[in-house]
Amino acid sequence: MKFIRKNILTAVFFSVFAILLGGALISCSNGSSSSDEDDDESSYGTKIYSESVTFSETPTQIVSAEMLADLSIKSLTIKVINVNYSGSDDWWFTACSDSSWSNKAKLEWQSGEGANSLYLATITDAAAIAAYKANGIYIAGTNNATASVSVFYVEGEAEESGDSSEEALIKSFTSNTGSSSFTISSTYQLLAKYEAVSSASKVTIKITNVSYTGTSSDSWWFVSGTDTNSYKQKLEWKEGDSYELEISAISEYSKGIYLGGLEGLTGTVTVSYE
Incomplete structure (x- = not known):
């Protein structure tokens, strides 16, 4: 009888000890660093x-x-x-x-x-x-x-990306205007660097003197891009061979303003800003 009572007391002791130990472990876990x-x-x-x-x-x-x-x-x-x-x-x-x-x-x-x-x-x-x-x-x-x-x-001073070393069609501006001849190729060409127009409230792209040296039967088209293959906005036909686009959200062209279109189109592109 004493042996049984002793075993019961021992079992109760270890049960209480286990509960207390478990509580301590849970408390430690909750205090871990994030x-x-x-x-x-x-x-x-x-x-x-x-x-x-x-x-x-x-x-x-x-x-x-x-x-x-x-x-x-x-x-x-x-x-x-x-x-x-x-x-x-x-x-x-x-x-x-x-x-x-x-x-x-x-x-x-x-x-x-x-x-x-x-x-x-x-x-x-x-x-x-x-x-x-x-x-x-x-x-x-x-x-x-x-x-x-x-x-x-x-x-400090941020470093320019690799795009800034790419040569732009319009290398300089006089009285906020620059022009260049172009030939549309299979990839978009850098038209103007972002640094040149980043402070402008509006940039206008005009294309004139368009001719076509290709053989495709597709309609003529021109678009602006944000890099060498990303379409952004379409230049709208105005009259004759004239196309135009006004850009007000200049920050969207942080890698530069690129020009794309139907391959084989040639002409004169003018960029002005204010």
Whole structure:
């Protein structure tokens, strides 16, 4: 009888010990550090924005152009952490320089799991940074997801992308106007560099003296592009062999204004800005 009572007391003791130990382990787990705490933000530069954001699939401004205008910026870093989302869609986050998705920079997963996942995008191209400074920083992402968003900048002069070394059809402007002859090839040609027109409120492209050296039966057409193969806007026919396009959202052409069209078309292109 004493032996049985002793075993019962021993079993009760170890049961209570196990419960207490289990509680201690759970408490320890809840106190573990998040990816945000482990992340060394000093490498990103100076923090200029940090807020909780509810995301939309439509780009929304989080940092104004006024906040960036007087800064000397070598790079911009956008950080997303502490994601809260109850839906079933995959998470995604993208920064851009306006509401029409110009200069898109996808935030890539870096570390962490679940709500503690860390996403980053770093922008270093001079033309893109100029567009962000002119228009502000916009962000979009998984609809109705919320997260902590921070923006950092490194002071200095941004480096030009490889596009800036490409020779433009119009190399110089006189009284805000430049002209050049052209022949449409299979890829879009750099018409004017972004740096030349980045401060303009409006750019006008006019094409005249059009002739055709090809054999295609397709209708003649001209378009502007944002790089060597990306269509942006169509030049409208005016009269005779004249085509024209007015561009007001200059920041959308941060890699330069390119010209494309039916291969074999030749003529004179004039670019003016104000």
